Amino acid sequence: MKNRMHILRDRLRNGLKQLSTLQRGTINRIFANMMLMALISAASHFRSEYGYGAKTLVFLFALLPAIPMFAIIWLLGRYLAGESDEFVRMMVVKSLLWAAAVTVAGDMIQSALVALSSEFWSLDQGFLTIMNFDLFFIASVFSVAIQLRRYR
């Protein structure tokens, strides 16, 4: 088990080493924006937990998650425009499409579960947004990894 973990860690390290400056920079910025989304989500959760407060605050917290979300979409666009390797560009586009499909499917399953048991799945909207975005990001990374394995 420990040996497997070492192999996985080495593979991850080698994979990260092979990334270009543009790829590494994009991943770091996306990660930072996801952290920001998580913070906003947590803040929104605590706000609803301890009373709703002013209407302006409610409006602000509803709008805030859109900022990192747009930033991530803009970062992906900038990456695709800057990527010089056409094959990698094609792989990333394919991965993003797969990730979008997985996210939509995941969202539908989640909605069905919420509808079935609203007591058990009493999750707030901010948490659901971050969950969808996490799913999108994880599915993208998995899809790229699977494709890289196919063409190694």
Next chain:
Amino acid sequence: MKNRLRVLRAERNWSQADLAERLEVSRQSVNAIETGKYDPSLPLAFRLARLFETSIEQIFADETQG
């Protein structure tokens, strides 16, 4: 699309990584082109032709043409 990339590369004793470095693309790109899983764009095909000092037709063959 069939291609002679592997042969041309072997003639020069280049690895896939060497060719990828010369073309400024990833090694996966070279692998995908060589195995016929990916057809390169025209600019990349021209770069390949220039690198091997030959024409595009000498590297790639259209399988639909008899």
